[in-house]
Amino acid sequence: MRGASRTAVYAALSGTRLPSAQTLDLIIDAWAGGTAAQRNWWRERRRAAEEAIAEESRLMGVAAPRRTPEEADFAEALRALWDEYGSPATEVVARHCEVSARTLDSYLDGRTFPTPERLDQLLIGLASVTGTDNDADELVVHETSSTEKLREALFRARTARKAERIRVRELATALPGGQSGPAADEPPTFAGIGPVPGILPGRRFDDRGALVRAGVHRQLMASIAGSEKLGAESVVLSGEHANDQDHGDVIVYTGEGGEGDQQLTRGNAALATSASNRAPVRVVRPITDISGTRAYYYDGIYTVEDYWSEQRPDTRRVWRFRLVRRVPAEQGVANLPQLDEVEGVGAVRGMRSPLSIQRVVRSTAVANHVKQIHDFTCQVCGVRLQLLAGGAYAEAAHIRSLGEPHGGADAIANLLCLCANCHVLMDAGMLVINDDLTVVSRADSTVLGVLRETPEHQIDREALAYHRTLHGMPNDATAR
Structure with missing residues (x-):
């Protein structure tokens, strides 16, 4: 009352x-x-x-x-x-x-x-x-x-x-007590980017709590630890997505997010930041020992080489990340252990297998031809970077990336002549191009202008649509 x-x-x-x-x-x-x-x-x-x-x-x-x-x-x-x-x-x-x-x-x-x-x-x-x-x-x-x-x-x-x-x-x-943390008889939790001091690839952990106490992965439930600002610290592979690909040293990983379309936020945004700044990401694999007990295996440092948006057969849109294992010298060891060398591990899900990487050979002649068509002038912002020796600098950017899983063509129609800044923004999905060739900045949704096109250099509209979809826009959507 x-x-x-x-x-x-x-x-x-x-x-x-x-x-x-x-x-x-x-x-x-x-x-x-x-x-x-x-x-x-x-x-x-x-x-x-x-x-x-x-x-x-x-x-x-x-x-x-x-x-x-x-x-x-x-x-x-x-x-x-x-x-x-x-x-x-x-x-x-x-x-x-x-x-x-x-x-x-x-x-x-x-x-x-x-x-x-x-x-x-x-x-x-x-x-x-x-x-x-x-x-x-x-x-x-x-x-x-x-x-x-x-x-x-x-x-x-x-x-x-x-x-x-x-x-x-x-x-x-x-203050003398410091901040709250693990008990005195437990090692301090490490929360940061890169290798954890004293923890080498091949280390086995009995549960998620052990990962947290060792500082390898500081989340008891979430599969991705990190922040959108600094990047991802670590990833625990769950194996819950049937279309994930694990080739050992190369992993195609589906981001986090339950029912409905996944968003480029939280852990997914952290992995995207790691792709931009090339920061190291710790990877942990789940394993099952001979008794059927689930444990975890620290697999070392990876780099997020690429990420994109993809629509699954059930129409749900997800974010995918391509992680590539760094060389042994960057892991702090001379030789990387194999999963079957981990003590106490019997049947292991996700056993590493030998990987043969087939590299896509890019045509330098095609790239140079596109640059010459536009006189080394950026098709987006119109900047021409003049060099001291009298030449100019520009970059040939593929609209639809070559190789798997994108399958872009190394052809003039799939290339743009860009300055270094616009190339980075294009690859990061911050610049998108509509079918009418209007260029939109996703930072503030402003139209920057119209992409320059010539009779000799006609742009592939399907590649532009793929690029928009790749960076989270629905099929047939127009950027605004």
């Missing part, structure tokens, strides 16, 4: 969680008369308890961000707006939006704060309950000074929370 949720009150009484300042005030008002002296006394006790908990956590090396004033301001603004709408029960509002009553309670208590999308849902629920918007099919949040103030408060709260997390991480590193 007074605005505090039952969950928050029960948590405060049981000692499982400190109440928010607002909840504490409501409890004091209801049970102790709510005098100013009583409020101040209980607020001081709450502040001391909160600081003691935070200090203990920091000394133990656990990142424990404090609640920022901006978060408190947002909770206060939300409570004020809630009161404007008549203080409806959270259970009633939850029935009119995609936010649970428990989550709404946490917002009102100041324990958490929503994303902008969740805030929109919350406002829709309030408008529906109070009858300010009676059209259930087209719910619109009517902006008022209160809702604008609430959105501004949310933006400040999210910004302050991000800064607080950074501050606490830096503080935890500097």
Whole structure:
């Protein structure tokens, strides 16, 4: 009746969680008369308890961000707006939006704060309950000074929370306890790009936990570890995709993503970044010993040589990555062990087999002819790189890559004369070309111009369509 949720009150009484300042005030008002002296006394006790908990956590090396004033301001603004709408029960509002009553309670208590999308849902629920918007099919949040103030408060709260997390991480590193991590009797977890110190190819691990503790793969569930910014650290081959190809030193790997089309985000984006910066990626293979127990085998460092989008027979679109094993010298060993040399391994799924790589021989004459047609001038941006000796520099770029699995032709129609920058952007899928030869930058969806075409150099439209599909655009789609 007074605005505090039952969950928050029960948590405060049981000692499982400190109440928010607002909840504490409501409890004091209801049970102790709510005098100013009583409020101040209980607020001081709450502040001391909160600081003691935070200090203990920091000394133990656990990142424990404090609640920022901006978060408190947002909770206060939300409570004020809630009161404007008549203080409806959270259970009633939850029935009119995609936010649970428990989550709404946490917002009102100041324990958490929503994303902008969740805030929109919350406002829709309030408008529906109070009858300010009676059209259930087209719910619109009517902006008022209160809702604008609430959105501004949310933006400040999210910004302050991000800064607080950074501050606490830096503080935890500097304190004697360091940051939270494995137990003292376990080796520290390595989270980074490249080989793990002391771990050589051929090392066997009994389970995913052992991989995490050794620092080879820091994800207990996900098959790809890393970040979109820095690239992939490691990959555990799952074997769950029937069309994956494992030739030992060359692997064609299907990215992560459940039902529906896979997106170039999270682990898939990390592998794409590794392809761009040629960063090393650790590869782990699952193995099965003679007793049928599943274990894992660290197979060494690979490079993501290529990636592309592909539509499967079930019409689902997936991302595929071609990983090539680096030479022994880059692995830190003289000779790479074979899977059947791993101790205790019997029947091994994914046994390495000898691989014969058939290289595609490119025609230098065809490439030079395309450059000469355009006088070494980029067909996209019009830049001609003049050299000191009087010549010029350009690159011949295949629209549809040669070799498997792309099968492009080494012909004039499948080649473009590009500068180095446009060549990189084209290969990365950041430049796409429509059938009408308009060039679109996928960085901001702007049309950069029209690709120059001459009677002597006609562009293969099917190759352009393949390139668009390869980089995630639906079949027959036009880039905008």
